Amino acid sequence: MRTPQPLNSRTDVPALLVRTADGHQFRFTQPFTVGRSADCDVCIDDSHVSRKHISVEPARGRWTVRDLQSSNGIFVNNQRVESAQIDKPITLRLGGTDGPLLMLQPEAAVAATVRAQGAAGQTKLLANYVDRYFSAKDANEPAGKRTQLIRKAFENVQRKQKRRFGSIVAIMAVLAIGAAGYAYYGHRQIRQQQALAEELFYTMKSLDVDIANVERLVQTSGSQSNRDQVRSYLERRRELENNYDRFLSGLKIYGGNLTEEERLILRVTRMFGECELVAPREYLAEVGRYIKRWQATQRYVRAIRLAQDKGYIRRIAEEFITHNLPPQFIYLAMQESDFNPFNVGPPTPYGHAKGMWQFIPETGQRYGLAVGPLVKFQRPDPADDRSDWQKATVAAAKYIKEIYATDAQASGLLVMASYNWGEGRVIKRLKQMPANPRERNFWKLLERYRNDVPDQTYDYVFSIVSAAVIGENPRLFGFPFDNPLVAAAR
Numbered sequence: 066m067r068t069p070q071p072l073n074s075r076t077d078v079p080a081l082l083v084r085t086a087d088g089h090q091f092r093f094t095q096p097f098t099v100g101r102s103a104d105c106d107v108c109i110d111d112s113h114v115s116r117k118h119i120s121v122e123p124a125r126g127r128w129t130v131r132d133l134q135s136s137n138g139i140f141v142n143n144q145r146v147e148s149a150q151i152d153k154p155i156t157l158r159l160g161g162t163d164g165p166l167l168m169l170q171p172e173a174a175v176a177a178t179v180r181a182q183g184a185a186g187q188t189k190l191l192a193n194y195v196d197r198y199f200s201a202k203d204a205n206e207p208a209g210k211r212t213q214l215i216r217k218a219f220e221n222v223q224r225k226q227k228r229r230f231g232s233i234v235a236i237m238a239v240l241a242i243g244a245a246g247y248a249y250y251g252h253r254q255i256r257q258q259q260a261l262a263e264e265l266f267y268t269m270k271s272l273d274v275d276i277a278n279v280e281r282l283v284q285t286s287g288s289q290s291n292r293d294q295v296r297s298y299l300e301r302r303r304e305l306e307n308n309y310d311r312f313l314s315g316l317k318i319y320g321g322n323l324t325e326e327e328r329l330i331l332r333v334t335r336m337f338g339e340c341e342l343v344a345p346r347e348y349l350a351e352v353g354r355y356i357k358r359w360q361a362t363q364r365y366v367r368a369i370r371l372a373q374d375k376g377y378i379r380r381i382a383e384e385f386i387t388h389n390l391p392p393q394f395i396y397l398a399m400q401e402s403d404f405n406p407f408n409v410g411p412p413t414p415y416g417h418a419k420g421m422w423q424f425i426p427e428t429g430q431r432y433g434l435a436v437g438p439l440v441k442f443q444r445p446d447p448a449d450d451r452s453d454w455q456k457a458t459v460a461a462a463k464y465i466k467e468i469y470a471t472d473a474q475a476s477g478l479l480v481m482a483s484y485n486w487g488e489g490r491v492i493k494r495l496k497q498m499p500a501n502p503r504e505r506n507f508w509k510l511l512e513r514y515r516n517d518v519p520d521q522t523y524d525y526v527f528s529i530v531s532a533a534v535i536g537e538n539p540r541l542f543g544f545p546f547d548n549p550l551v552a553a554a555r
Contacts, residue, residue, distance in 0.1 A: 137164060279298065280389065344508070419445075
């Protein structure tokens with residue numbers, strides 16, 4: 066983007082602050098244009114942006130943004146508009162659901178709020194100061210030397226230099242108000258950056274859903290145009306993720322207030338498709354509680370050792386990566402069966418679940434797994450494809466991808482809940498929620514349906530997430546091996 070030319074100030078309209086998704090900031094006091102063309106005041110090199118996409122003009126004390134008949138339009142709050150008045154900070158999207166973002170903010174609105182908030186805070190500060198040193202709470206109460214000196218100095222100044230003292234107090238008050246206002250403004254800027262980072266995250270997740278659906282078309286049709294579209298989407302996805310990482314760096318989400326364990330929890334949560342910025346406050350502690358459960362037994366060590374000795378981890382990870390899914394889904398198999406390919410579940414109305422991925426007969430057959438002659442018995446069956454861990458892994462990746470790409474809206478945690486509780490039960494509830502990643506995610510499911518979600522499913526999801534957190538750095542949690550995924554890739 067090129068830097069705008071110097072602009073003359075105007076007295077009838079406040080300056081407008083403009084922030085782009087890649088962190089560039091501008092300040093305008095005269096009309097300006099935004100588009101892909103190099104002669105625009107704000108140039109955004111993005112295929113969703115027209116050569117001259119929008120104009121922003123001041124009139125009658127306010128700014129108005131107008132669509133310059135762009136091919137892809139402009140959106141405010143996910144609604145396409147022809148124009149919008151900028152009376153307060155707004156986030157504008159150029160060119161559809163995955164187009165770049167602009168944040169537009171009148172400078173005067175910030176200044177007015179800062180003055181009001183700063184003045185209130187300073188009044189309280191000065192009142193406390195006066196009460197401490199000059200109030201006669203108890204005539205018999207002895208005053209310390211410091212208090213006596215301050216009171217005496219105050220009396221002398223008050224008697225001899227009242228006018229000068231008034232000026233000094235006024236200057237001090239202005240400085241204090243300015244400091245409070247600066248702090249508030251900084252806090253407000255962080256809040257706005259966080260809002261923009263959340264918007265970027267959910268744009269990524271919407272793109273993940275699009276990628277997953279086009280990949281499904283590639284599998285059925287093999288179309289080269291669909292393959293090219295997937296590559297284009299993946300490039301766009303990487304750009305968005307880089308911008309998101311930049312915002313997180315500025316916000317210091319992974320800063321010094323967090324322990325290394327908490328940082329890993331947030332990273333794994335993001336890997337599974339949930340936004341770490343909106344995770345409930347109690348979430349970190351809850352995952353930590355499930356980590357302690359793993360630490361209290363030898364189950365984790367036994368399962369990982371088995372998977373390493375049998376060579377399961379590399380093959381499973383490769384299959385999920387092929388489907389553009391997190392390889393950390395290996396921990397779903399650990400939760401299901403401890404990586405035992407001959408594991409058999411208890412009787413259910415749908416038959417016995419079997420194999421490393423615990424497919425029931427109907428679901429296994431739907432994804433290409435032939436059931437064996439012992440399908441009705443609670444016994445291992447080597448002739449059952451569900452007991453062939455490689456075939457079952459391929460089927461599991463396809464099954465998980467199917468849920469991930471559609472009703473789960475690219476939320477790995479919703480996939481886990483569906484896998485355990487039954488996709489029909491979860492999807493029935495998901496279909497009553499808006500079909501977008503911001504409104505259809507694990508937090509929203511619990512918020513609306515916590516009383517419906519079985520404790521077993523709740524435990525299941527948190528057990529997998531906590532296992533994946535441990536897997537990122539097992540030695541941090543007292544386990545005698547390194548990251549199994551990294552070790553398997555060597």
